Amino acid sequence: MKEEQNIKVAVDAVVFAYKEERLYVLLIQRKYGQFKNEWALPGGFVKTNESLDKAVVRELKEETGVKVNYLEQLFTFGEVKRDPRQRVVSIAYYALVNPSKFKLNAQTDAKDAQWFPIEEVPKLAFDHKLILKKAKERLQTKVLYQPIGFNLLKPTFVFSDLEKLYQTLLEEKIDRRNFRKKILSFDILEETGQQKKIGSGRPAMIYKFNKPKYRALEKRGFYFEIKYA
Amino acid sequence: MKEEQNIKVAVDAVVFAYKEERLYVLLIQRKYGQFKNEWALPGGFVKTNESLDKAVVRELKEETGVKVNYLEQLFTFGEVKRDPRQRVVSIAYYALVNPSKFKLNAQTDAKDAQWFPIEEVPKLAFDHKLILKKAKERLQTKVLYQPIGFNLLKPTFVFSDLEKLYQTLLEEKIDRRNFRKKILSFDILEETGQQKKIGSGRPAMIYKFNKPKYRALEKRGFYFEIKYA
DNA sequence: ACAAAAGTGTTTTACATACACCCATGG
């Protein structure tokens, strides 16, 4: 008299990268089945003996060859008809990678994985457009109160990189002086040497994010927070 | 050559209620099986043809007879060993109910459901303690930037009710004048008549939350936000 | 009259906002 539950558990990941003032998402093209050739978020079924986090990491590696710098659970999508073939509940994650991951080395299984600028994402399978939307919203609000943006930059960077990153993420201009003042006031950046990137122009200081220091401050009740969006 | 996935999908709910300056959680006592007599969050397996939200609502009704005023997905717990019997991924929700739901009418299936003051919660089955912790944290931060606290009060209330609610939730004293000024400045409360609750003391104005007005303001880019925690 | 809770305004302080010029380098 007991109806057996018949639901599959999957994970999907929205992986963001940033390059040259553009935000990118990682998509894969499906090879088989009903949704062949459609683009979709990387993801797949969770193994019975594998935690959700591990499943995401594994799927990302298998499907795209990418190892992420930051990973966070986003939301669980469980509408009955979200996958027309069978009932699938998907735990969605979002992830950030730094620019060193940007070129997808085709050696793995990455032939069908590609970075898409966020404004040029094609039609997506299932409810993945919705997942992507939610992930972007989360990213936009989260960078305002957690210093996760650094995961989208190289380990060392110049102030204008950080500034442009925030402008790109938030899709707004920000005041250079105020932004710098604010970030520096947190005292979570560390200086290094100098640099002369572009031919002309005054060389810029190179910084890196001092994560241990941030963690320490955080424990003492300090809050990272950027008001001007 | 394909290993079939063997994972069950469940939902669990952390239902909060508020009464007389105390925050309560709804727990059930398990009747059968290995965890008999242990207290746990209400919840259960999702049906194959039922969305996650519907599953929570159904389980709450079946197990406790309670209908919630506010429901929001919290987090999905998917560690391999969180249920020692078999692999279960649980989508946790948190919910708010107003005081009219506080007395659990035994007529339904509610004999084994009980409200516990949050500081007096007994040992809980599985990882439910962790779920509860996360839910409480979420509630504490969310009341600061969304007017969900009203779901814990009667439809009409007095200003000191709201003030005490926030003090209870945030576990801090708040300045009465500043709090009032702030809340009133949002212009989302509506007046009504008067009241003489306790024998002595000046009667207080009765307010109600003007939800449509809040929704309208929200659409125009207004943000509810309480700074002084 | 007094006890109890409701109601109210001002001053101080901190931080967000707005804004424009000089500096160091490459060509």
Next chain:
DNA sequence: CCATGGGTGTATGTAAAACACTTTTGT
């Protein structure tokens, strides 16, 4: 010497924080 991007300080406005007395009722 000019073009390019990097670096910097100050004044104004707004909102948070701190703080105590008066009002209205019941007993």
